[in-house]
Amino acid sequence: MSDTFEYHQGEGPVLISFPHDGTEFPPHIKRRLNRHGINNTDCDWHVSELYRNVISSDISRIKARFSRYVVDLNRPPDGGLLYPGRMETGICPLTTFDGVPIYLPGEQPGEYEIRTRIETYWQPYHDRLQSELKRIRDRHGYAILWEAHSIRGEAPELFDGELPDLNFGTAGGRSCGETIIAPIVKYAGNASDYSVAFNGRFKGGYITRHYGAPKEGIHTIQLEINQDNYLVNSEQPEIHQEKALRLSRLLKALIAIIPAPR
Numbered sequence: 001m002s003d004t005f006e007y008h009q010g011e012g013p014v015l016i017s018f019p020h021d022g023t024e025f026p027p028h029i030k031r032r033l034n035r036h037g038i039n040n041t042d043c044d045w046h047v048s049e050l051y052r053n054v055i056s057s058d059i060s061r062i063k064a065r066f067s068r069y070v071v072d073l074n075r076p077p078d079g080g081l082l083y084p085g086r087m088e089t090g091i092c093p094l095t096t097f098d099g100v101p102i103y104l105p106g107e108q109p110g111e112y113e114i115r116t117r118i119e120t121y122w123q124p125y126h127d128r129l130q131s132e133l134k135r136i137r138d139r140h141g142y143a144i145l146w147e148a149h150s151i152r153g154e155a156p157e158l159f160d161g162e163l164p165d166l167n168f169g170t171a172g173g174r175s176c177g178e179t180i181i182a183p184i185v186k187y188a189g190n191a192s193d194y195s196v197a198f199n200g201r202f203k204g205g206y207i208t209r210h211y212g213a214p215k216e217g218i219h220t221i222q223l224e225i226n227q228d229n230y231l232v233n234s235e236q237p238e239i240h241q242e243k244a245l246r247l248s249r250l251l252k253a254l255i256a257i258i259p260a261p262r
Contacts, residue, residue, distance in 0.1 A: 037102030175212020
């Protein structure tokens with residue numbers, strides 16, 4: 001296990017990435033956070049636990065240890081925008097999704113510290129992603145990167161109204177072949193009563209967009225889940241066992257039907 005992430009190497013063509021459910025803080029950062037920061041308000045709570053029964057020994061997985069408030073692994077290192085014109089929290093967030101500061105007054109990271117955090121926490125995760133996708137592709141002829149995310153159902157600064165239950169993103173079709181994603185989205189819509197969106201508000205973050213290269217044999221899919229479907233509530237997030245079990249069964253089926261590229 002790395003100092004900054006957990007990794008399991010499987011033998012199959014699928015790699016599942018959990019960049020946003022980390023809960024740890026280095027002490028020198030934690031002591032500078034206010035209660036909103038310490039509460040890890042925008043965590044993708046318990047997503048890796050939700051997938052626990054989904055992942056077989058054949059599936060590779062990588063999971064961040066540290067909170068996205070330390071560094072956001074799904075943002076570009078140059079600070080570029082993913083959704084121009086909409087609120088974004090950046091590679092080293094200073095606020096919650098609601099625009100509430102997460103640092104004590106005067107304790108925000110400066111430019112040098114941001115660069116250091118990128119080198120310390122962001123780069124190792126991406127180095128492993130890149131090397132493992134290459135390994136998987138070299139072995140199978142292709143690789144599937146599944147970006148596992150979740151978010152609370154209502155976040156007015158990010159989107160209007162209530163978010164659909166399951167939000168698939170392939171960067172507008174650029175990160176994954178149509179013959180791969182189409183049966184997955186169709187199954188999700190037909191096999192359950194979950195509401196499904198495809199390349200809607202969440203089209204995929206930096207990881208989906210950066211690594212997806214269908215012509216080179218690497219296909220990336222982001223699934224953003226409305227947390228109402230598996231948590232008791234998002235203010236004091238706890239797993240709702242019955243809802244989580246139901247959703248996990250669907251996720252297992254979705255991973256199982258991922259077709260090989262044609």
